[in-house]
Amino acid sequence: MHTVSTDVDTVTSSARQAKPPGGPRSVRRAGILFSLPAVVLLLVFMVVPFGTALVLSFTNRKLLSPLPTRWVGLDNYRDVLTDSGFWGALQNNIIFSVITVPVQTGLALMLAVLVNQKLRGSVVYRTLYFIPITFSLSAASVIWLVLLNPSGLLNTVMETVTFGAFTPDWLNDPRYTMTAIILVSLWASVGFQMVILLAALQDVPKSLYEAAAVDGASWWQQFRHVTVPGIRHQLFFVVTITLILSFRLFDQVWIMPPRPGGPLDATNTIMVEMVGTGFERGQIGRGSSIAVLFFLIVLLLTVFQRRFEPAD
């Protein structure tokens, strides 16, 4: 995603510089024909719905209603922004992000550093860490329902480690449900961050480590002054993309708690609010305004990502 920002100007300059091709007309026609299917599909299934979301967010449109649709101005936004349900959902999203981003990035970095060592069998470990990526979040959620059961494997481990002091009912006690969701998310997707960071680690020049070793740098100093600066681009990318994706949190909190977003709204998220409003209650107008607010959050984070990308 981050690579997209840089290349905007090259296409124009190259189009200007390109030599007149063999058959200009056939090339021009091919250009249009080649891009036409994508253009039509993007128009119908992306541009139009996106425009529709903006428009509908100012109406009282319902999914099924005998009453005519009318303009309601900013009413939807006012209602959503004064609804404690929405703020609770936003708060849950932020809690999820604030914990997931550093923990997931940190663990991914640790895994990447471990398997990047020239140790026998490190490829096997890399594969093990990566396998959960192939699990759909729905399948991961169901497996973890078993593990997170009050008498499940996690609590068996907990009981041993804490001598029975801490064995919560993870999914039914609102104090711990979000922790459980974070754990599942970590399991299901940390391999993705690991792969990106591993690719970055392998690109750090060996000579830098050798020079640092000659200067007598300890392992930690090498990590701090060679590894981290060497992978700062990908590290920044992983942090920001994890942050942006975390606001889409939906599958796990829809499937795992006793009811979606529960118990007591402890895992309610913006996406759950949107699906609940726009789909389950059929309030398309109000659901669209939640979608627009969600988009603004993503846009804000993306602008932040582009703006603060570390320079070379």
Added chain:
Amino acid sequence: MITSKIRSRHGILSYAAMTLLGLFFVLPIVIMVIGSMKSNSNVISDQTSLRAFDPRPFQVVDNYQGAADTGRFFTSLRVSVIVSGVIVLVGLIVNSLCGYALARLRFRGQRALFLVIVALVIIPFEAIAVPLLLMMSEVEWTNTLRVQFLPFIAQPLYIFLFYAFFRGLPAELEEAARLDGAGPYRIFWSIVFPLARPAYASAAILSFLYSWGQFLWPVMVARTENVRPLPIGLTFFRGTGTPQWSELLAYATLMVLPVVIVFVAFQRHFVQGVAASGLKG
């Protein structure tokens, strides 16, 4: 002498850490497979001891039969295969052709189209799901298969990735073919396409992984039994209250199996594909 001792101690520590972390990733998978083989009443109760890893008392046939019959696994499998198949195959064609047109061909509106595609990368599907639901129910497409694949065929991100890949190819071969009188279609099919196989493989795997796990959109548009993809089938099968754990785990095992097979077969492309973009959170 001393350094090698330090190194081996460091090695042992690394192995210990890697194995401990490995258990965190592997044990849930082991529990899934073991649980899918044993009697339902033992799935949860065995978790308090090492019997969690004992597949006895065996109830393999009943569990998988239950996932297939009660859970309608194969109905949902068919839906998922068709939906993912169309998204992956048609998507590869549509997105790569558009990426190629932007990278190598010249036509009116090319620059504008490129800028629009780059801008569209930012829009997450979730931001358009609600109005799209309205549009699709207006034309009465809900509870069909096409409503599940049509919105996901053209993807700005993949167009961009193909664009970047084609720009990285040396232009000489295409130039030479053009001088020999080959038209743009011949050039694409016989020169560019064979060179781009790695890009296609990565995009295909990424696209498959994403479409196979789709959840939010089918929650809204795939309610009836014969159009439920696997993730929705799984949640319906779970039902409310205490589920049949062993059958549910058998369902999950069957569901992840195709992806694990693809993963093992194409591990290299898989890793590259996932590293190339960010699609999972």
